[in-house]
Amino acid sequence: MCNQTVSLISAEFEKKGITTVVIQLLREAAVAVRPPRALWVPFRHGYPLNEPDQSLKQKRVIREALSLLELKDVNPPVLREYSHSADS
Amino acid sequence: MGELKEFKLAVRLFLKAYRWRRIDPVPWTPLKRAVKHSRISLVSSAGFVPPDQPVFDESKKGGDSSFRWIPDSIKVKSLIQTHRSEAFDHKGGEQDPNLVFPIDRIREMHEAGEIGEVNHRHLSFMGSITAPGPLISQTAPEAADLLIEDGVEIALLVPV
DSSP states (O other): OHHHHHHHHHHHHHHHTOEEEEEESOHHHHHHHOOSEEEEOSOOTTOTTSSTTOHHHHHHHHHHHHHGGGOOSOOSSEEEEOSOGGGO | OOOGGGSOHHHHHHHHHOOOOOOOSOOOOOOSSOGGGSEEEEEEOBOEEOTTSOOOOTTSTTOOOOEEEEETTSOGGGOEEOOOOSSSOOHHHHHOGGGTSOHHHHHHHHHTTSSSEEOSEEEEEBSOOSSOHHIIIIIHHHHHHHHHHHTOOEEEEEOO
8 A cells, every 4th residue: 555655645745836756666556546756666565675785776766766856848647667677 | 576466365355456546637746946956855654653753553444644754863773663564575674774764865865966955854654544535635735734844845755
């Protein structure tokens, strides 16, 4: 349910004027719930930023998520797949 | 990979039957200025609480929609994970809370010039909310109002 929870929070934040991006672990949930901006990552539940104690890998996920904030000329909702598949 | 098949049968059956809450229309706030100039706050649904705050109420029907403030100055290792869900592996987050609540990573990216400012507080929710009405109507908008008072412009939300 965590995927839905953060997506619903993001929608309320967007309504109030905060620009958001959510990480999503379950593609089915992201497609069904439709958060404004989402990065779907290929990691199992409990590991949204890839691996523990791997700061470079964690920052790679964060960096890619934050890059969605700067997309222009897109039609919401935006759902992108994490591009560093070699990390998974 | 985050897939339905990684869950136990009871969870899979529940999720198969569950009616996801569809966001429609999709709200949209364009970025006002570049991330490297914006103020960020983190939101985690891992159920972390600081040692001096009450734990989430797992007995609440439909889920506990309340939130806890996490000071940016906190040592992430001091956070207590109160999420009791058996639907995911807790070991990674217990070993390294940054895996699910990346406060240290955000600070490092700010110091590297990738993020403008880090807000003085972040938000922790309990993700196991099956009946999200109170979250949508009350607690999430309240949290947003307070973050706006802080001058927060962008938020990264991380599930577990």
